[in-house]
Amino acid sequence: MELMRVLNGIRRWFALPPLPDTVVIDGVEMRSPYWREYGDEAIKAGIWRKASELPRTLRVVSRFAWQASPRAFVAILVLQLLSGIASATGLLATTRVLTALLAVGPTPDRVLAAAGQLTLVVVAFAGRGLVVSVIATLNSRITPVISRLAEDEVIATASRVELAAYDDADHHDLLSRAQSQGVSNLTQAYNQAVGLLTAIVTLAAAVGAVSVLHPLLALVLLCSVLPDAWATLRGSRLRYISSVRRVALYRRKSMLNRLLTDRDAAAEIRSYTAQPTLIREHRRVGDVLLNEQIELGKVAERIGVTGRTISGLAVGAGYVVLGWLLYAQIMPLAVAGAAVLAMRTGRSALSQLVLSLNRLHESGMYIGDMQRFLTEATARTRPATGRQAPADPEVIELDRVTFSYPDASKPALSGVSATIRRGQVVALVGENGSGKSTLAKLLSGLYLPQSGSISWDGVDLAEVDESSIADRVAVIMQDPTRWPLTARDNVRLGRPDREDPQDLLLLQAATGTGAAEVAEELDHGWDTLLSKEFKNGQDLSGGQWQRMAAARAVYRDAPILICDEPTAALDARAEAAVYETLRLLSQGRTVFLITHRLASVKHADQILVLHHGELIEQGTHPELLAAGGRYADLYTLQAKAYQPDELTAVGA
Ligand SMILES: Nc1ncnc2c1ncn2[C@@H]1O[C@H](COP(=O)(O)OP(=O)(O)OP(=O)(O)O)[C@@H](O)[C@H]1O
């Protein structure tokens, strides 16, 4: 019992204290803050499992190194072996030089006898120096390429992940670890792998030499390095554990950092004097991070000191053994001199080996994260089936479409069925949060339903290539992206490969949506950069941005047009112009229109009324009015607001 307590005490001494369970904000105690919700299997895995992952790390590293430059990769391997051979040769030659020098006989004779071997020592070590510098040159060329390749792969993979992953916190955690640590650790691991190879080769040479002199010395050599090895391994594991549990905190902190310093929120932060609240949260998170770093430093130092002390004692013991071998005349003095040299080389090679192994093991954990990200992100990327969506669908069929966001308690859409024909204008109406934008994303193929299906001319969208769906759809998002590009490129992004050297199509799209007026008033017309964060850039008003978004969608010239509140920020004249354009566009196209202004949906061919994610009414304007349901209520409510005051007074 007592022993267990002592052992547990020792274990705690060398472990990180847990993160605080509760946090007090403004006097309110918050249980289980978000950063406790990391559950990483990697933390619990034992050291042997980690060691067994070394080959995997080496495989990943080699894959990237080979990709970076196959020739340099092979050259480095060969040169490493050469350097090992050179140091073994040098070491053995040194042993022979010492033996010759310490032999009995006149000094000049002994020096002459040693001269041959001495030359070999010089050649071997000089050769090794040359090889090492060639390796370093090759390395400095190959390392940045590896880093770029990895960064590229992570970003490219992340950009292809299906949209639903963005609502999943785990995805963001893993991506942030892959980006911040995975990539940099890959280049480190590469350098460590090269170091490991050097150490193995040198160690083999040294152990070989020592064992030839006396087998017991090899054992002493090993014992003197083991405690150090334990300390470095333990330290790296702690660093990794700490980094995993800090990642959510770091993300939170940088999010606050961005909010406090970026342009987007600057005005709102000031008008609500939100700075103190945000800064307080920033400091609170910062404090937890700070404590964690201090604790990590403390524990790492404890571990390091222990390891170094025991190692020092073991080295002392090694010399005692050597002394005893001499005293008992088991080993002659000449051999003992060579043994000391070989042991020192061996010890430094062994420390290098342990250090490289340890760093590799540490980097391996981060690389493991990166690999996991790449695997999971690829699994969340819709596979290319090679099947194309119909080019210009005649019928769009929704069959009991149900969709839930990750971790949501109830579905955002459930059991929505409808049939839409080419040339129809379909209005989606309903209160805030009723599922309109979600349905728009499903219709545009950005999300796939969890049950039920959406099909075009009988082809299920789940079975065709995502890009082929996107190609047939133009969307005006509810919250369109404000691209920091020129006004022209903001519209052209709708279909960048469209041939339009004279800007005719661009102007056509821009005129009907009011974007042309916007561009005319800009300092450099269509060439104005639309971002205040760069020199000579200009910003637009909310409505002007929306006109740009509408122009972009029209420019895309797709058979299906989805408009999520395309006119919410537009003035009355611009709104009328956009609706006129949409009316013209609807010839031969299918248009989905989401709006809260029910007056604009009166002429729609179909109106779908959503409520809490369910389709509760469906029909034309007169049909729905006659039905006297929710649509009729909402419509009457809005219509009333437009009556002259006298009429409202009479009606009330
Ligand atoms: N990314 C998301 N992650 C989780 N839940 C979401 C997400 N986006 C929307 N929701 C939820 O799904 C439901 C439907 O949202 P949706 O955006 O489709 O509503 P909407 O009808 O477009 O509302 P509005 O009129 O305000 O634009 C809401 O309850 C909302 O809280």
Ligand SMILES: [Mg+2]
């Ligand atoms: Mg919406």
